[in-house]
Amino acid sequence: METTASAVQDSPQNLWGGGMEPMKVSYGKLMMWFFLLSDAFTFSALLVSYGLVRYSHAAFTGDIDTFVFSVKYWPIPEKVFDGIPFLHGVHIPLVFVGIMTFILILSSVTMVLAVEAGHRMDRKGVEKWMLWTIFGGVTFLGCQAWEWTHFIVGTGTPTIADAFINGNWVNGFEVLGANLSINQYGPPDFADFFFFITGFHGFHVFSGIMINTLIFYNVGLGTYERRGHYEMVEKVGLYWHFVDLVWVFVFTFFYLV
Amino acid sequence: MAIDETSKVVVQPVNKEKVRRIVRVAIILGIVTTFEFIVAFTMHSGTLRTSLFILMTIVKAFYIVSEFMHLKYEKKMLIWTIMIPTIFVIWLIIALIYEGGAIYDVRF
Incomplete structure (x- = not known):
């Protein structure tokens, strides 16, 4: 361990020994950037295909107050996501998802503070801020589980639709809630995209929590203190900010527009 | 130690x-x-x-x-390395939104 570290330091001219840092970022950070770029393409593809499918469906044209769910046109998001835990049946659009957005932004802020503490070799500070970040991530995931349950179970008046059940088409089927083939909010594609996009993002949050926990554990063991720098915290920080960044886009294009 | x-x-x-x-x-x-x-x-x-x-x-x-x-x-080169490839996303948005409109015209 120690010999390899000193060997790298002793030969800064050795290109293949890791002595060089292209663009003045270390190998790990550069590769994290490239991974995030490829991940950004994945999320863009998902969101843009959401745009395509939404655009190829009919939109609701009437007065917004007279809006009812129908499989014939794409739903208005604020009519779908209008629930808040413990306030059943009250129409409070987008507030719960707004709280989730603030939680994720705050956990991003605590992550930068952890990176800042790492620059100062302040182990206690890194531990404190990383724990807050993990806490924020877990809270976000918990909210998402709540929202998914609400979305899947459904509430209010059932929507009448033709459904394909046990190999037969059933006319005038009452749909409540959502699954991958039929939902009460709109065309099947709406729920499919909801599950896939927020699910894929939620999986990223989950991975972020796992990686953060691992790094937090190493910080607690003093691994990075002995190594002399907290670059690993910076790398997971990059990943965590990216997860926040993706949510900013998902929030706009799935919930607001 | x-x-x-x-x-x-x-x-x-x-x-x-x-x-x-x-x-x-x-x-x-x-x-x-x-x-x-x-x-x-x-x-x-x-x-x-x-x-x-x-x-x-x-x-x-x-x-x-x-x-x-x-x-x-970061170094300017890294900024461009990350930013320039996102041009493809802009192309993708324009292409697929246009395509979505075309599909709508066929369906309705």
Whole structure:
């Protein structure tokens, strides 16, 4: 361990020994950037295909107050996501998802503070801020589980639709809630995209929590203190900010527009 | 030996200027999100509302990437290495939205 570290330091001219840092970022950070770029393409593809499918469906044209769910046109998001835990049946659009957005932004802020503490070799500070970040991530995931349950179970008046059940088409089927083939909010594609996009993002949050926990554990063991720098915290920080960044886009294009 | 090395670590005091900048960006992100909510509740849907949402999303993305992810302070070459490939996303948006309109025309 120690010999390899000193060997790298002793030969800064050795290109293949890791002595060089292209663009003045270390190998790990550069590769994290490239991974995030490829991940950004994945999320863009998902969101843009959401745009395509939404655009190829009919939109609701009437007065917004007279809006009812129908499989014939794409739903208005604020009519779908209008629930808040413990306030059943009250129409409070987008507030719960707004709280989730603030939680994720705050956990991003605590992550930068952890990176800042790492620059100062302040182990206690890194531990404190990383724990807050993990806490924020877990809270976000918990909210998402709540929202998914609400979305899947459904509430209010059932929507009448033709459904394909046990190999037969059933006319005038009452749909409540959502699954991958039929939902009460709109065309099947709406729920499919909801599950896939927020699910894929939620999986990223989950991975972020796992990686953060691992790094937090190493910080607690003093691994990075002995190594002399907290670059690993910076790398997971990059990943965590990216997860926040993706949510900013998902929030706009799935919930607001 | 581990204890010996650990005891050599010098913890530097909090970089006040850095923390102030982090807090400032956090406040900006909070204000922009709040503004998004105001627009969502007061304006009727249309091109203007959608453009405002996209504009505010880009503002938020800029602050997250440049300040939180520290990209603004990296070497110029790295900034371009990350930014230029996103041109493909812009192409993808234009192509697929156009395609979506065409599919709509075929279906209805």
